[in-house]
Amino acid sequence: MSNSEQLDFSYFPGCSMATTAAESNASLMKAARVLGFNLIELEDWNCCGSSSASTLCKDLALGMAARNLSLAPAGRPLVAMCPRCLLYLRRAQARLRQDPEIRRELEERWQRPIPLDLEIMHFLEVMARFGLDRLRQSVKRSLKGLKFVPYYGCTVFGPPDLEREKHYQGEMENILKVLEAQPLIGAYTHRCCGSFLSATDPELVTPLVNEIIDSAVAAGAHCLVTSCAMCQLNLEIRCSSRIKLPIFHFSEVLGLGLGAEDYEGWFIRHLVDPRPLLHNLALVA
């Protein structure tokens, strides 16, 4: 194997990756293994709190996120795939740094230390920092001809209260260009997907999702590639436009480029089947 040096990370899947977006999880694991990233699932992790805990009770939101931090062994970074999980985990850490009182209380409650210097990052950052050379050495399948719109959604860029944290603009393009896929500009790349309104008020979300997809169609894209599982789902289930584009998880495209052959199991879970596109472009056999 070309990537001799294994890198260890703690991995926080989060509720979406564990259920609705199991195909993203499977492809991520595949890609990570080939690239020599050892993603070790956080033992007995819980939900990050999501926007619901954050909306209803700040202490609860902090507690939910903080328990996950208390489960993370020191000495290796914690990786999340969902931008919202990432946000709540980082926000909790920032809060605990400022408030030693609450930290002590939570540590006593669980009888575990909560590491404050733990590095928390999105998988895109893992790729950007450690993955590009590994990827170049391991490409198995060229995705030449695949025109995609990188769709980051609203959260992965980090909202203002975490503005000194890292931003990821352009990273998805940098990474997928290694696979010879072609990024397009001119579409909505970080417009909000509708979040929980997709469940409570779908009629508000459909026009927005249509705008996002239509903008990608107008730009000449074959597909969108997302860095967020919730965005992926909302873009798939709420689109009512005439032309529906396949919405890939970032990890799936990565997995394809790394030569995955077990993609059938990922793609049957899509509401817009990407297989015809891949066959038309002769990217898969």
Added chain:
Amino acid sequence: MSRTLPQAKTDAPMPAITPGERNRSLLAEVKKRSGTDFNRCFQCRSCANGCPFVQAMDHPPNAVLRLLQYGLDQQVLECNTIWVCVGCHTCSSQCPMAIDIAAVMDTLRLLAMERGAAIAKPNILDFHEEVLHSLQRYGRAHKLGIMWHYKLQTRRWFSDMDTGLKMLAHRKLELRPSRVQAIDEITGLFKCYWGESR
């Protein structure tokens, strides 16, 4: 692509405003708890123009700030804007005065509940509470359960059936919840929301 500029719904006439007579207690509290000072707001409307959901709001985000400054507390706490807002931070990142409007909305939701204001979008509050029930029970979100109870609660049985069935067919909704083993470590956290009784 032709697009009309998004506008907030403004069917209801705005009540007469007499700023001098109002007290500003909500204003001060919002500033303190959100850590956001919006005195610098000059009503440029960038926030409203960027907000993906402004069309569904009774007041655009900039107007919420203005209502707060005018001391129109009840209108602020009872407007649907604060509930429709998903916290996408588009407004905050577009504001030329670096005002974190999303943080203000976040604080206003909490204040609306704390002060017993009429909740303009009760279905959204119901949904968040269903998610909390799931988190308390399993430590993780069980989407099928959440949607089931949410529909039961809001009696929207047949709305959106089609999507639900498609998701089931593509195995996107797990029948059985995935759970946290050490659930005791989680349940205790919920006292701060439900109180001691649950």
